[in-house]
């Protein structure tokens with residue numbers, strides 16, 4: 404089966420700046436939950452921006468379900484891939500429901516598509532996303548009055564309302580308390596969608612990801628199931644710390660030292 408995402412020899416750097424991502428190649432099969440881990444500045448967010456069609460590679464190709472993402476229109480790509488980013492919208496006066504409704508825009512057709520109000524089908528999808536993220540009681544609250552964790556859940560609901568096949572998330576557990584972190588990862592798993600997410604929390608990544616790519620200075624240092632990708636050696640190289648992994652229990656326990 405064609406992988407949902409494929410990078411072929413992808414290199415990226417900002418215009419006029421140095422190369423940040425170097426010759427990356429990998430595939431993400433349908434339904435896989437892939438976590439991208441690595442130190443600050445390793446290139447994780449830059450990599451995600453290539454996958455949700457925000458920035459084109461300098462060299463190489465990003466394919467979405469076998470098609471070059473830059474040969475797709477922006478709405479076409481947005482019907483396949485939705486992103487939950489660290490930056491949140493600044494239109495604080497919109498209600499949670501209105502923000503989630505923005506997820507329907509790529510599905511509207513016609514000249515004034517963006518201006519028309521949602522139809523009955525859209526409303527059902529929007530309500531479904533609010534229910535899944537436990538936001539019904541907050542649906543009519545202005546976004547600006549919500550807590551950081553509540554806002555984060557609204558952004559995930561907006562992405563689900565987009566009805567994508569691929570979800571890309573940048574540190575989605577930031578701002579979430581432990582219960583909501585676990586719920587979010589269970590929810591991501593339960594969607595059956597292809598998920599690519601950055602995660603700083605290695606315990607969460609080890610427990611919930613099918614596969615982990617460890618990035619170091621814009622290169623793939625390790626790529627495989629958690630127990631193969633997260634080893635004392637790779638973690639030592641990726642984060643420049645001494646690490647110990649205790650695998651005696653039913654889940655790995657990580658400890659780190661300078």
Ligand SMILES: Nc1ncnc2c1ncn2[C@@H]1O[C@H](COP(=O)(O)OP(=O)(O)OP(=O)(O)O)[C@@H](O)[C@H]1O
Nearest residue numbers: 417418420423441442443444445446447448449450
């Ligand atoms: N548009 C840009 N212009 C200049 N430098 C950039 C740009 N985007 C990213 N960089 C640089 O590329 C490197 C990788 O950044 P990126 O945000 O991808 O790292 P990251 O792994 O997501 O880090 P963090 O864990 O801190 O979020 C950093 O040194 C960053 O300053």
